[in-house]
Amino acid sequence: MxxxxxxxxxxxxxxxxxxxxxxxxxxxxxxxxxxxxxxxxxxxxxxxxxxxxxxxxxxxxxxxxLPEAPADPRVHRAVQRREGMVIAPLTLDHSPVQAYKVTFPAAAEAPEPRVHDGYEWLYVLSGRLRLVLDDHAHIIERGEAAEFDTRLPHSLSATVDGPAEVLSIFSASGERMHTHGTP
CATH class of the missing domain: 1.10.260.40 (lambda repressor-like DNA-binding domains)
Structure with missing residues (x-):
C-alpha cells in the first residue's frame, strides 16, 4: 500500500x-x-x-x-581490531543482546582467564577454539557450540593450528568486557 x-x-x-x-x-x-x-x-x-x-x-x-519509513534492518557498524582479533558486529547497537563474528589469531598459549558479569554463547564457524573455563581447557571444533557463565574464570583463543572464526552472542555486560576491553 x-x-x-x-x-x-x-x-x-x-x-x-x-x-x-x-x-x-x-x-x-x-x-x-x-x-x-x-x-x-x-x-x-x-x-x-x-x-x-x-x-x-x-x-x-x-x-x-503518513506511515513511518521502515527502519533499515541492515547492520552498519565498524569492524574492531584488538589484540590480533577481528571483531565484526552482527547486531544493531541498540539490540537487547549483541552478536559478533570474532576471528581469533593462531595462539600457542591461552591468555590469562578473566571473570566478569554476563553470559556468553558461541559457535565455531571455522578453525578450533580453545576455551579455558574454570581451569579446564576445552577445544571447540568447527560446527560445535558452547555456552557459559562469564563469572567463571575463562579465556578464549584459537589454537596454534591457525585462526578460528567464532559467532559469539553476549548478554549486555559480557559484550562490554569482550568487545571493548577491561575498563
Missing part, C-alpha cells in the same frame, strides 16, 4: 477517535462533508489545502497521517 493511500483511512481513524461525524469535522475545517468523505475514502487526492485545516482541527500533524 502506497503512503498516500493511507492518508484517508488514518484521517478517518483520527476523526472517529474524537467521536466526530463527517459533518462535525467538515464544518470545523470549513469544507463540505462530501469532500471530506471522498478524501477519507481515497476518491479525492490529498492536498495541503485540504489537509492543513483538517489536521489543525484534529490536533495532529500531517506526518501523523
Amino acid at each position: 502506497d503512503a498516500l493511500d493511507q492518508v484517508g483511512p488514518r484521517l478517518r481513524a483520527a476523526r472517529k477517535d474524537r467521536g466526530w461525524t463527517l459533518d462535525d469535522l467538515a464544518t470545523r475545517a470549513g469544507m463540505s462533508p462530501s469532500t471530506l468523505s471522498r478524501l477519507e475514502a481515497g476518491k479525492r487526492q490529498a492536498s495541503l489545502e485540504l489537509l492543513l485545516p483538517l489536521t489543525r482541527q484534529l490536533g495532529i500533524r500531517i506526518d501523523d497521517l
Whole structure:
C-alpha cells in the first residue's frame, strides 16, 4: 500500500477517535462533508489545502497521517581490531543482546582467564577454539557450540593450528568486557 493511500483511512481513524461525524469535522475545517468523505475514502487526492485545516482541527500533524519509513534492518557498524582479533558486529547497537563474528589469531598459549558479569554463547564457524573455563581447557571444533557463565574464570583463543572464526552472542555486560576491553 502506497503512503498516500493511507492518508484517508488514518484521517478517518483520527476523526472517529474524537467521536466526530463527517459533518462535525467538515464544518470545523470549513469544507463540505462530501469532500471530506471522498478524501477519507481515497476518491479525492490529498492536498495541503485540504489537509492543513483538517489536521489543525484534529490536533495532529500531517506526518501523523503518513506511515513511518521502515527502519533499515541492515547492520552498519565498524569492524574492531584488538589484540590480533577481528571483531565484526552482527547486531544493531541498540539490540537487547549483541552478536559478533570474532576471528581469533593462531595462539600457542591461552591468555590469562578473566571473570566478569554476563553470559556468553558461541559457535565455531571455522578453525578450533580453545576455551579455558574454570581451569579446564576445552577445544571447540568447527560446527560445535558452547555456552557459559562469564563469572567463571575463562579465556578464549584459537589454537596454534591457525585462526578460528567464532559467532559469539553476549548478554549486555559480557559484550562490554569482550568487545571493548577491561575498563
